[in-house]
Amino acid sequence: MTLVSPAQPDHAYRLVSVDAEPEHVRAAMGRFPSGIAAICAVVDGVRTAIVASSFSAGVSYAPPMVMFSVQKSSTTWPTLRRAARLGVSILGSTQSDACMQLASRSRDRFDGLATTETEAGALLIEEATMWLECEVVSTTPAGDHEIVVLQVHGMGVADDRVPLVYHQRRFHSLHAIA
Numbered sequence: 634m635t636l637v638s639p640a641q642p643d644h645a646y647r648l649v650s651v652d653a654e655p656e657h658v659r660a661a662m663g664r665f666p667s668g669i670a671a672i673c674a675v676v677d678g679v680r681t682a683i684v685a686s687s688f689s690a691g692v693s694y695a696p697p698m699v700m701f702s703v704q705k706s707s708t709t710w711p712t713l714r715r716a717a718r719l720g721v722s723i724l725g726s727t728q729s730d731a732c733m734q735l736a737s738r739s740r741d742r743f744d745g746l747a748t749t750e751t752e753a754g755a756l757l758i759e760e761a762t763m764w765l766e767c768e769v770v771s772t773t774p775a776g777d778h779e780i781v782v783l784q785v786h787g788m789g790v791a792d793d794r795v796p797l798v799y800h801q802r803r804f805h806s807l808h809a810i811a
C-alpha cells in the first residue's frame with residue numbers, strides 16, 4: 634500500500650509505502666473530514682448504540698439511502714442489526730462529549746442523554762442536527778469492516794444547529810467561508 638507524502642524538496646509528491654500498517658492508514662484517512670452519526674435502536678428493551686464517522690449521506694436519493702462501515706470486530710453491531718429500524722442522529726457541534734460516551738466501551742452509553750424512541754424502535758438522540766429512521770437493506774464485507782446500506786424511511790432536520798465535524802481525531806465546528 635502506498636501513501637502520498639508531503640511535498641519533497643523538489644516540490645514533487647511521492648508515494649511512500651506504508652506496508653498496510655493500520656495505524657498509518659487510519660492517520661491518513663483521518664485527514665478526510667466527516668460528520669458523526671449515532672446509530673441507535675432499542676433492542677430487546679435495551680438502548681443500543683454505535684457511533685460512525687464512516688457515515689455517508691446521499692448514496693441514493695430515490696429511494697433515499699445512506700451508508701456506513703462497521704468494524705467486523707464490533708460486539709455491538711450483531712445486536713443492533715437485529716432492530717427492525719435504526720435511528721441515525723447526525724450529531725451537533727455541542728455533542729462531542731455525547732459522541733465519546735455513545736462510543737464508549739466502559740461507560741453507560743446513554744447515561745444522561747435525552748433520547749426519543751420511534752414506534753418502530755429506532756432511537757434518536759435529542760439536540761442532533763438531523764435524524765433518520767432507517768432499515769438495513771444490504772451488508773457487504775470490505776476488509777476488516779462491513780459496509781452497511783440503509784434505506785431511509787423517515788427524516789427530520791434542525792435548521793438552527795451546526796453539525797459536529799471529525800478531523801484528524803479531533804472535533805471541530807463548521808463555519809462558512811463563502
Ligand SMILES: Cc1cc2nc3c(=O)[nH]c(=O)nc-3n(C[C@H](O)[C@H](O)[C@H](O)COP(=O)(O)O)c2cc1C
Pocket residue numbers: 669683684685686687688701702703704706707708709710732733735736737738799
Ligand atoms: C469519532 C468516532 C468515530 C467512530 N467511527 C466508527 C465507524 O465508522 N465504524 C465503526 O465500526 N466504529 C466506529 N467507531 C467506534 C464505535 O463507535 C464504538 O466505539 C465501537 O463499536 C465500540 O465497540 P463495540 O462495537 O464492540 O461495542 C467510532 C468511534 C469514534 C469515537
